[in-house]
Amino acid sequence: MISLKNSSLLKDQCLVGGQWVGAASGNTIEVRNPADGSLVGEVPSMSREETERAIKAAGESFPSWSKLAPKERSAILRRWNDLIIENADDLAVLMTAEQGKPLAEAKGEVVYAASFIEWFAEEGKRTYGDVIPSPQTDKRFIVIKQPVGICAAITPWNFPAAMITRKAGPALAAGCVMIVKPAGATPLTALALAELAVQAGIPKGVFQVLTGSSKEIGGALTESPDVRKLSFTGSNEVGRLLMAQSAPTIKRLSLELGGNAPFLVFDDADLEAAVDGAIASKYRNAGQTCVCANRLLVQDGIYDAFANRLAQKIAELRVGAGSQEGVSIGPLIDNDALEKVEELVGDATEKGAKILLGGKRHALGGQFYEPTILTEVTTTMRVAKEEIFGPVAPLFRFKTEQEAIAMANDTEYGLASYFYTKDSARVWRVMEALEYGMVGHNTGLISNEVAPFGGIKQSGLGREGSKYGIDEYLEMKFMSTTV
Numbered sequence: 063m064i065s066l067k068n069s070s071l072l073k074d075q076c077l078v079g080g081q082w083v084g085a086a087s088g089n090t091i092e093v094r095n096p097a098d099g100s101l102v103g104e105v106p107s108m109s110r111e112e113t114e115r116a117i118k119a120a121g122e123s124f125p126s127w128s129k130l131a132p133k134e135r136s137a138i139l140r141r142w143n144d145l146i147i148e149n150a151d152d153l154a155v156l157m158t159a160e161q162g163k164p165l166a167e168a169k170g171e172v173v174y175a176a177s178f179i180e181w182f183a184e185e186g187k188r189t190y191g192d193v194i195p196s197p198q199t200d201k202r203f204i205v206i207k208q209p210v211g212i213c214a215a216i217t218p219w220n221f222p223a224a225m226i227t228r229k230a231g232p233a234l235a236a237g238c239v240m241i242v243k244p245a246g247a248t249p250l251t252a253l254a255l256a257e258l259a260v261q262a263g264i265p266k267g268v269f270q271v272l273t274g275s276s277k278e279i280g281g282a283l284t285e286s287p288d289v290r291k292l293s294f295t296g297s298n299e300v301g302r303l304l305m306a307q308s309a310p311t312i313k314r315l316s317l318e319l320g321g322n323a324p325f326l327v328f329d330d331a332d333l334e335a336a337v338d339g340a341i342a343s344k345y346r347n348a349g350q351t352c353v354c355a356n357r358l359l360v361q362d363g364i365y366d367a368f369a370n371r372l373a374q375k376i377a378e379l380r381v382g383a384g385s386q387e388g389v390s391i392g393p394l395i396d397n398d399a400l401e402k403v404e405e406l407v408g409d410a411t412e413k414g415a416k417i418l419l420g421g422k423r424h425a426l427g428g429q430f431y432e433p434t435i436l437t438e439v440t441t442t443m444r445v446a447k448e449e450i451f452g453p454v455a456p457l458f459r460f461k462t463e464q465e466a467i468a469m470a471n472d473t474e475y476g477l478a479s480y481f482y483t484k485d486s487a488r489v490w491r492v493m494e495a496l497e498y499g500m501v502g503h504n505t506g507l508i509s510n511e512v513a514p515f516g517g518i519k520q521s522g523l524g525r526e527g528s529k530y531g532i533d534e535y536l537e538m539k540f541m542s543t544t545v
């Protein structure tokens with residue numbers, strides 16, 4: 063078991079209606095460390111019954127929370143932000159233990175997660191409406207914005223803190239209340255955030271976290287007409303299912319789904335910068351992020367130099383348990399993820415790809431996989447179409463800018479994209495031609511709380527973060543009055 067400085071953060075119960083409770087069934091779910099399979103903790107295996115209790119408690123808390131002055135909600139959220147930062151070391155230890163990412167990355171995620179609370183504590187004070195000049199002299203037109211109401215959030219395992227606060231921050235700042243169902247693999251970080259929410263003074267029923275059966279909890283949340291919004295981050299398969307389940311009650315939806323990010327390197331790119339950007343984008347969280355470079359499209363003239371320099375630098379990356387000093391690449395989240403990566407590498411090599419580096423399970427065994435570079439990859443291979451979600455960099459060749467754009471856009475996804483060039487005219491042509499919600503030029507890292515995060519095509523609906531993110535939790539009301 064792990065040891066924390068603040069022992070109150072290691073929870074084995076869920077926060078429902080302001081109470082820390084177990085499952086009605088008494089059943090629990092084990093949380094195990096992906097680095098060595100050791101037991102990290104146990105959480106309740108909750109179901110419909112507890113979810114319905116949480117929806118009721120949310121409904122009871124919404125009137126008073128939504129009627130607080132925005133400045134009062136802001137002060138409480140600011141305290142939550144401050145407590146998350148004060149407890150960042152413990153939260154990072156907890157995250158690494160249940161998710162596997164290196165401790166430094168986990169600490170970075172905790173700070174990133176807190177930034178959404180800090181940002182929306184301020185944005186909640188600026189939910190401005192409109193006064194519209196009326197076409198009739200005896201009428202006055204105004205528009206106000208009001209909170210959506212009871213919101214549900216279902217979140218993934220790869221960013222156990224940030225994917226929660228990126229939803230709860232704007233929701234609570236807007237005056238909504240939220241029920242969170244975290245991923246089964248990483249519930250402890252979510253429950254620790256709930257503990258800090260209580261300590262910050264977030265009233266009972268305003269922020270609740272339920273762990274347990276995804277189908278049962280998700281089913282109760284999507285079927286309830288009282289839940290007016292669902293914000294989901296996860297796979298396209300589950301996103302489509304939840305969208306369909308939400309249709310009968312016409313819920314507001316935010317969907318942050320999968321990606322297949324192209325990473326274009328033109329002949330005129332700064333080679334070192336492009337290699338460093340590729341590593342930052344591709345190998346963060348062992349490649350388990352939705353915005354990872356999934357396809358590296360490299361122009362013919364720079365291809366060999368880029369591939370060799372990339373291999374030199376990746377060979378220096380250390381693989382191991384995220385809790386170990388100096389480790390850059392932790393384990394994959396589970397055995398299914400490991401087998402999926404193996405399948406994709408096998409498919410590529412069977413169809414002619416070459417292994418420049420890695421290409422197999424790491425000698426450490428377990429869920430560790432070698433950082434890998436595939437060359438001479440073609441669009442006939444599964445890695446061209448599927449999200450790899452592992453430390454594998456497939457290198458494709460292109461000759462012209464037009465060919466690069468066509469290859470980059472040849473996917474159902476449209477989340478993140480990246481390109482390296484020093485040609486200023488090309489910057490505008492490529493940025494405008496890429497069919498993605500987000501584009502990075504001469505950088506491999508774009509995510510930030512002040513910028514709109516989200517995708518087009520089948521990568522989702524809506525935006526999180528930025529001045530736009532709070533609109534996902536507001537309803538617009540028009541009033542015409544006769545004077």
Ligand SMILES: NC(=O)c1ccc[n+]([C@@H]2O[C@H](COP(=O)([O-])OP(=O)(O)OC[C@H]3O[C@@H](n4cnc5c(N)ncnc54)[C@H](O)[C@@H]3O)[C@@H](O)[C@H]2O)c1
Binds near residue numbers: 216277297
């Ligand atoms: N766009 C983004 O911001 C973003 C961020 C992180 C992850 N992702 C995507 O998420 C995927 C990886 O995360 P994952 O494995 O946790 O995804 P997942 O879809 O398997 O699970 C996401 C969440 O949905 C829950 N869930 C699963 N089946 C459900 C059901 N039938 N009803 C209700 N809830 C259900 C899971 O328990 C988890 O909490 C990747 O595709 C990745 O690209 C996207």
Ligand SMILES: O=C[C@H](O)CS(=O)(=O)O
Binds near residue numbers: 220221352353509
């Ligand atoms: O998996 C994708 C998340 O959104 C991670 S981040 O926002 O890019 O850090």
